[in-house]
Structure formats: C-alpha cells, structure tokens
Amino acid sequence: MKIMVVGGGGREHAIIKSLKKNKDVEEIFALPGNGGIAKDATCVNIGAKDIEGIARFAKENNIDFAVVAPDDPLVLGAVDELKKLGIPCFGPEKKAAIIEGSKVFSKNLMKKYGIPTAQYEVFDNAADALKYLETAPIPTVIKADGLALGKGVIIAMTREEAYDAVHSMMEDKVFGDSGNNIVIEEFLEGPEVSVLSFTDGKTVVPMISSMDHKRACDNDEGLNTGGMGTIAPNPYYTKEIAEECMEKIFLPTIDAMNKEGRTFSGCLYFGLMLTKAGPKVIEYNCRFGDPETQVVLPLLESDLFTVMKAVSEEKLAETEVKFSEGAACCVVMASNGYPAKYETGFEITLPEKYEEHEEVYVAGAKLCDGKLLTAGGRVLGAVAKSDDLKTAIKKAYALTEKINYANAYCRKDIGKKALAVYNKEN
Numbered sequence: 001m002k003i004m005v006v007g008g009g010g011r012e013h014a015i016i017k018s019l020k021k022n023k024d025v026e027e028i029f030a031l032p033g034n035g036g037i038a039k040d041a042t043c044v045n046i047g048a049k050d051i052e053g054i055a056r057f058a059k060e061n062n063i064d065f066a067v068v069a070p071d072d073p074l075v076l077g078a079v080d081e082l083k084k085l086g087i088p089c090f091g092p093e094k095k096a097a098i099i100e101g102s103k104v105f106s107k108n109l110m111k112k113y114g115i116p117t118a119q120y121e122v123f124d125n126a127a128d129a130l131k132y133l134e135t136a137p138i139p140t141v142i143k144a145d146g147l148a149l150g151k152g153v154i155i156a157m158t159r160e161e162a163y164d165a166v167h168s169m170m171e172d173k174v175f176g177d178s179g180n181n182i183v184i185e186e187f188l189e190g191p192e193v194s195v196l197s198f199t200d201g202k203t204v205v206p207m208i209s210s211m212d213h214k215r216a217c218d219n220d221e222g223l224n225t226g227g228m229g230t231i232a233p234n235p236y237y238t239k240e241i242a243e244e245c246m247e248k249i250f251l252p253t254i255d256a257m258n259k260e261g262r263t264f265s266g267c268l269y270f271g272l273m274l275t276k277a278g279p280k281v282i283e284y285n286c287r288f289g290d291p292e293t294q295v296v297l298p299l300l301e302s303d304l305f306t307v308m309k310a311v312s313e314e315k316l317a318e319t320e321v322k323f324s325e326g327a328a329c330c331v332v333m334a335s336n337g338y339p340a341k342y343e344t345g346f347e348i349t350l351p352e353k354y355e356e357h358e359e360v361y362v363a364g365a366k367l368c369d370g371k372l373l374t375a376g377g378r379v380l381g382a383v384a385k386s387d388d389l390k391t392a393i394k395k396a397y398a399l400t401e402k403i404n405y406a407n408a409y410c411r412k413d414i415g416k417k418a419l420a421v422y423n424k425e426n
Helices: 009-020 049-060 071-076 080-085 093-101 104-115 126-133 159-171 241-258 293-299 304-312 389-398 416-425
Strands: 004-006 027-032 066-068 121-123 140-145 153-156 182-186 192-199 204-206 215-217 219-223 229-230 266-275 277-287 327-335 358-362 363-367 371-374 378-386
Touching: 004 009, 004 049, 009 027, 009 293, 009 304, 009 358, 009 378, 027 371, 049 071, 049 080, 066 080, 066 304, 066 358, 071 080, 071 093, 080 093, 080 126, 093 104, 093 241, 093 266, 093 277, 104 182, 104 241, 104 277, 121 126, 126 159, 126 182, 140 159, 140 363, 153 159, 159 182, 192 241, 192 304, 229 389, 241 266, 241 277, 293 327, 293 358, 293 378, 327 389, 358 389, 378 389
Parallel strands: 004 027, 004 066
Antiparallel strands: 121 182, 140 153, 140 182, 192 204, 192 266, 215 219, 229 327, 266 277, 327 378, 358 378, 363 371
C-alpha cells in the first residue's frame, strides 16, 4: 500500500508516524515533507499548493491512498483532482472545505441552521465597517473572510484597535484577497476547547478534546502564534458538555452541510468557546489542527489508516474509534523571536532513542549535508503521554531538555491552566 500525505509540518509528521503503524502501509510519500519527516517518509519537493503537481505525482507513482492535511490544498480542490484520477482520499472536497475557506460562509451557515455562535455582521467595504464600529460593543473580534495562515483574526480591545484592524485587512491588504470581506463579531468569553472529529458525512465521531496555547509567551501574553503547545484531554470539556455539543453543534453542522449539497468527509475541527450561555462555535477548520493533532493521535488506540479508509468509504459507523484513558502534552520548541523576527539554520540535536511514551514531531527543519537544521518559527513538538496530565507535562518538558539547538525557545507553562482545573476539582 502506497500512501501520499500532502503537507510538511508537525501535524503531518504526527499523521505519518501514526499511519506507519499499519502493517499494510509499505511506503509513505510526503509532499513536500521536511527534514525531520524524511526519517519516516520519502519527501518529494512538490509544494502543498501545487495541485497539478500533486495529482501528477499521485498518478505517476500509483498512489493507493492520499491524505490531504493542510487547509490551502483542500480549499484549492486537491481532493477533487485526486478523486478524478480514482485515488481514494481522506479530506473534504473543495465545496465542503469552504467551511474553513470562508468565514462569511461558515457564519451564515450557522445562522441559517441555528448552530450557536457569536453574533456578527459581514462587510465588503471599509467605510461601512468603520461606521458600524463607531457604536459596536468593545471588545470585538474582526476576522478576514479567507485563509490567512491562522493569523486573520484580531481581537480588538479598544475602538482604535478595531479601526486599525479594518484598515489593515481591507485597505492595506495585509492578508491579500482574504480581507476583501470581513466578519465583525461579538467578543465571547469562557474556556476554549478544540475538538477534532472524524466524519464521513453521515456519522461524526469526535476525537479526544484538547487545549491549545496560542500566545507566544507564558501566562498567555505576547503575540498570537500558530500554537505553542497543547494538552489533551481538555478538563473543561465534561461529558455533559460533550453531549450538548453533539446535539446542538456537531450533528447539526454535518446535517447543514448535507442540506447545502456540501457533504463533508474527513476531519472537521470544532473550535469552541464554553460561554455562560453554553458552548458556541468560534471557528471551523476543514482539517486536523496543528498542534492539536500532536496530542490527539498519540492517544488514538485504533488504527489511523483503518479509520481514514472507513471515512473515505462512508463506513465510519462500522469502524471502532477508540482513545486511551491517559493524557498527552505537546511543548512546541520554536526559534527565539517567533512569531516576529527570528534566525534559522542552526543544527538540531535529537535524542538517539526515545522512551515508549515520547515522540518528537518535526515542523520547521531541513536536511543539509546530512544535518538537521532549523528552518522555521515553530521547529518541533516534544510530546509525551502518561496516565495523568501532570506526569505527561513533566515528561514532555524533560524531553525538551534532551533536544538542543541554538536560539531555542518554548513556553514554560503549557498545561498549567488545565492542571489548575483538575486541582480545583480535587
């Protein structure tokens, strides 16, 4: 069985390592992969947005199954092109990937089908948006309509910050065409929860919940990033809340997409806010989250390839999806200065062997003359799992001490907030 995984970050490394566990998987190609992924898959220098190149490679190399992991190729229609060639895929078609590709679409979908979310207004010109902001409640949230590398959301704590956000998105085009339309929405408060889910368009199976840490610095200070670490499960996400989310959010979303003729198959990510009025959707993603995947997949006891294949064949209801009772922690090791200015090109020294509970998923690194060098802001994720969260966190941080490169930086408080919840309960 030849498998192709599109993407080249820590998420893709986690997916590839999980897929390798299946004895029927003989070879995995990563397009483009990275220097760390090269140890676990054959990296091919084809960019994730090169849809034509991806399809050509898949055809010429007789790929048996494809996993399209990042948002860009999904929104651009990579799955559609691969399916035209008769290649089974895990991931939504273009018409379904719009749930992440357009914030305007997803907000209107929720409004139409009564799925709980923040109140909002949509604007296609700066003048109207600025006028609305003169009397809008502050703080408020301004979102670019399209994809923006996870950075197209600005939480404006003052009216001036809100005005600046509109100017930068709609006039300065800091996110390009993604800012042609914007959403201005109500500022919600409460714990955030990430829930990834497998779905074949008929059945939805939520994975174990997780908690991301977006800010660059300890105590949730500093700039927003792609994620500085995660823990799973999220202690705020109780059994009762999970049942409420299934009834009011998960199933209604799948049903809504079906009614719109946009059946979603793949991994649907629910970004939730647990407000005093109940759980509400902050955002949808049309794929595995990064770095949530790095803590969720190590806790998956079922075979990932079997589950992905079942999703592609619309047989998810017949397939067991089981997670362990333990906990996992991912500490992202970054380049000092990320997400602003940082240097790269430093040699990375990894442990020669890992304990059974440890994993390192490489995100921003390249191979040069046999050496693994830093090549991005987020360099890798040090992951550990254990029976309890406190031990998982301790082991993940112990693993970071075994990894060396100049300019290394990580937050020192990943999971601290979650532990406080457990301590309060006990």
